[in-house]
Amino acid sequence: MSTLPYGIFSTRTSPPRAGLKHGDVVIDLSGMERAGWFSDVKGFAGEPFSQSTLNAYMELGRPVWKEVRHIVVESLHSNPRVLHPFFAPLADCILHHPARIGDYTDFYSSYHHAFRVGSMFRGPENALNPNWTKLPVGYHGRSSSIRLSGTDVRRPKGQTPEFGATKKLDFELEMGFYIGPSSTLGTPIPIDQAEDHIFGLTLLNDWSARDIQAFEYQPLGPFTAKNFQTSISPWIVPLEALEPFRCTLPPQKEKPAEYLAEPASASFDISLEVWVNGQCVTQTNFNTLYWSMAQQLAHHTISGCDVRAGDVMGSGTISGEEPGSEGCLLEKNNGFLNDGDVVELRAYSEKRGLRVDFGPVSGRILPALI
Amino acid sequence: MSTLPYGIFSTRTSPPRAGLKHGDVVIDLSGMERAGWFSDVKGFAGEPFSQSTLNAYMELGRPVWKEVRHIVVESLHSNPRVLHPFFAPLADCILHHPARIGDYTDFYSSYHHAFRVGSMFRGPENALNPNWTKLPVGYHGRSSSIRLSGTDVRRPKGQTPEFGATKKLDFELEMGFYIGPSSTLGTPIPIDQAEDHIFGLTLLNDWSARDIQAFEYQPLGPFTAKNFQTSISPWIVPLEALEPFRCTLPPQKEKPAEYLAEPASASFDISLEVWVNGQCVTQTNFNTLYWSMAQQLAHHTISGCDVRAGDVMGSGTISGEEPGSEGCLLEKNNGFLNDGDVVELRAYSEKRGLRVDFGPVSGRILPALI
Numbered sequence: 155m156s157t158l159p160y161g162i163f164s165t166r167t168s169p170p171r172a173g174l175k176h177g178d179v180v181i182d183l184s185g186m187e188r189a190g191w192f193s194d195v196k197g198f199a200g201e202p203f204s205q206s207t208l209n210a211y212m213e214l215g216r217p218v219w220k221e222v223r224h225i226v227v228e229s230l231h232s233n234p235r236v237l238h239p240f241f242a243p244l245a246d247c248i249l250h251h252p253a254r255i256g257d258y259t260d261f262y263s264s265y266h267h268a269f270r271v272g273s274m275f276r277g278p279e280n281a282l283n284p285n286w287t288k289l290p291v292g293y294h295g296r297s298s299s300i301r302l303s304g305t306d307v308r309r310p311k312g313q314t315p316e317f318g319a320t321k322k323l324d325f326e327l328e329m330g331f332y333i334g335p336s337s338t339l340g341t342p343i344p345i346d347q348a349e350d351h352i353f354g355l356t357l358l359n360d361w362s363a364r365d366i367q368a369f370e371y372q373p374l375g376p377f378t379a380k381n382f383q384t385s386i387s388p389w390i391v392p393l394e395a396l397e398p399f400r401c402t403l404p405p406q407k408e409k410p411a412e413y414l415a416e417p418a419s420a421s422f423d424i425s426l427e428v429w430v431n432g433q434c435v436t437q438t439n440f441n442t443l444y445w446s447m448a449q450q451l452a453h454h455t456i457s458g459c460d461v462r463a464g465d466v467m468g469s470g471t472i473s474g475e476e477p478g479s480e481g482c483l484l485e486k487n488n489g490f491l492n493d494g495d496v497v498e499l500r501a502y503s504e505k506r507g508l509r510v511d512f513g514p515v516s517g518r519i520l521p522a523l524i
Numbered sequence: 525m526s527t528l529p530y531g532i533f534s535t536r537t538s539p540p541r542a543g544l545k546h547g548d549v550v551i552d553l554s555g556m557e558r559a560g561w562f563s564d565v566k567g568f569a570g571e572p573f574s575q576s577t578l579n580a581y582m583e584l585g586r587p588v589w590k591e592v593r594h595i596v597v598e599s600l601h602s603n604p605r606v607l608h609p610f611f612a613p614l615a616d617c618i619l620h621h622p623a624r625i626g627d628y629t630d631f632y633s634s635y636h637h638a639f640r641v642g643s644m645f646r647g648p649e650n651a652l653n654p655n656w657t658k659l660p661v662g663y664h665g666r667s668s669s670i671r672l673s674g675t676d677v678r679r680p681k682g683q684t685p686e687f688g689a690t691k692k693l694d695f696e697l698e699m700g701f702y703i704g705p706s707s708t709l710g711t712p713i714p715i716d717q718a719e720d721h722i723f724g725l726t727l728l729n730d731w732s733a734r735d736i737q738a739f740e741y742q743p744l745g746p747f748t749a750k751n752f753q754t755s756i757s758p759w760i761v762p763l764e765a766l767e768p769f770r771c772t773l774p775p776q777k778e779k780p781a782e783y784l785a786e787p788a789s790a791s792f793d794i795s796l797e798v799w800v801n802g803q804c805v806t807q808t809n810f811n812t813l814y815w816s817m818a819q820q821l822a823h824h825t826i827s828g829c830d831v832r833a834g835d836v837m838g839s840g841t842i843s844g845e846e847p848g849s850e851g852c853l854l855e856k857n858n859g860f861l862n863d864g865d866v867v868e869l870r871a872y873s874e875k876r877g878l879r880v881d882f883g884p885v886s887g888r889i890l891p892a893l894i
Contacts, residue, residue: 293744310827374663375745457680457748
């Protein structure tokens with residue numbers, strides 16, 4: 155079974171619409187929709203696959219997503235030829251943003267990342283603030299500057315406090331999840347329902363300018379040091395595809411508040427890599443994250459904050475404990491990105507012949523504007 | 525001349541469309557558009573007033589906005605009866621969000637607010653971080669939970685670190701501006717062009733839970749303490765209406781970097797008030813802000829971050845120096861909001877018979893969910 159990630163594609167002769175990547179073809183979901191393939195799916199309403207984003211489909215919820223995937227997977231297994239009329243060669247497709255992202259939130263959920271960076275700033279004794287083990291620390295990011303993999307990255311300028319181009323341009327290896335369906339203002343999402351609001355995952359690079367960040371981040375957090383660009387995959391891997399790779403979280407250092415108490419296995423075994431100029435510089439795993447996506451979402455909404463289908467929530471930099479598993483250059487303490495460097499994130503899950511593939515998510519550094 | 529703020533309205537029998545408030549009527553701009561009133565305006569394209577948000581109109585730019593306003597103002601002066609066919613009684617109108625807000629940013633640009641709050645946390649010697657006088661500190665807020673004036677506010681829950689309903693619910697008296705037209709990723713907006721990207725202003729209340737904020741804000745800034753709701757006016761006051769009230773910024777304590785150097789008068793004389801349960805508790809003025817809107821926008825984009833028509837940028841709490849001019853209860857050090865309290869922000873500019881009116885922006889506190 156292939157990953158079958160969702161995306162939005164067009165061709166030279168047809169407008170943007172929804173599809174599933176299947177090897178080197180895209181399965182045209184809008185064509186299947188028009189041909190009535192989903193008309194018996196309970197809750198399937200409107201023409202969600204014939205729109206230029208997946209937002210409407212993300213509102214429909216897990217029972218619909220499961221049934222749609224089931225229909226496609228069964229057909230591919232039993233008689234793939236019936237789907238051939240809906241195949242478009244991937245090489246002929248133009249890929250678009252899979253969703254209209256309303257808000258982008260970024261967490262800070264990797265213990266090893268937070269501890270290593272905190273130690274650099276405040277020493278190992280005070281590496282973690284008292285809140286870190288009690289709640290998934292996060293902040294609001296900038297959605298306007300999210301771009302698809304392959305988009306170049308212009309080196310940003312800022313104050314460090316001297317004004318100029320950043321000398322400490324960094325990548326951040328992250329996974330993000332897309333919200334669906336929306337929730338209601340004033341009503342927190344209970345932790346045991348949080349995954350019902352997670353449509354799927356994307357690989358994500360939250361580019362950062364460390365010297366600008368160091369000068370600006372007190373007391374309101376990172377701002378221009380991160381808002382210049384965030385790169386994501388054009389493909390969204392549905393949670394369904396990851397079920398075979400579900401695993402437990404690492405043990406938490408203290409029992410969290412009731413609203414964050416995980417009912418079950420809440421993490422996933424996903425191998426993560428960073429390649430710079432064709433060389434692998436980092437290997438780690440999503441399963442090292444301290445806080446789960448469900449905990450992140452329960453915390454995000456405990457205040458009553460609403461979330462909307464298409465919103466993206468990043469994990470924060472994912473770093474393992476060992477040397478070579480650092481999710482950003484800051485932790486490696488061995489220099490930063492140069493103009494012309496190409497950074498590529500990769501992610502996959504693999505087990506007994508089953509393979510789920512994300513990304514890649516890549517970007518090339520352009521020199522600062524004069 | 526009246527303020528003529530822009531909004532989106534519908535009636536029981538007609539869909540959302542653009543209008544201008546004029547006393548107790550709304551001037552139906554979509555009707556004027558269909559009747560050809562704007563067909564000679566250079567750059568007026570599509571049917572921006574017949575849409576359910578002002579985003580498309582915000583893309584058109586200042587020359588169009590000026591000319592449209594000129595046409596309406598001239599008609600109201602010379603022969604208002606020609607506009608009567610486009611009048612809808614305000615009492616019959618349902619008001620909607622004036623724009624689809626992509627991203628919401630909040631600054632921290634009041635010196636007296638930053639100094640007073642900083643003194644409470646770190647003493648007067650260290651009240652301001654070294655970055656404060658060098659750049660307009662800001663952070664990304666949450667756009668999903670922005671609601672129109674009159675929407676009740678549910679008391680949020682969170683960790684302080686004890687889990688429960690906030691005991692320190694506060695208002696924040698702010699002004700916000702709407703972006704238009706959009707800018708380009710990778711290209712900063714020069715300060716002398718920044719106002720060309722400011723469509724108009726709104727009054728804004730950035731509700732805050734101070735005990736939750738104090739525990740969560742290190743190191744990435746406020747998150748659930750502010751994301752539960754932000755209240756705005758349904759009306760946007762165009763920059764054109766405020767020209768008679770333009771004034772200079774207070775003297776800046778040090779010369780900012782070149783990209784923040786203001787070319788001219790960059791502030792506005794706008795009286796601001798907070799009323800709690802019918803009693804005025806705060807009086808101050810927009811002209812006390814240290815950083816201008818143009819400086820905020822130039823800084824926001826210096827990294828290359830793009831902005832989109834409809835984005836909102838808040839000033840941060842606006843406080844004067846004197847007792848009675850504090851823009852939030854935290855600074856008054858005299859208790860916080862109770863369930864049932866009604867907070868109303870008011871704003872106006874007045875001079876020689878000319879009056880520009882914002883708001884009001886109000887909200888009533890509902891008890892926390894059990």
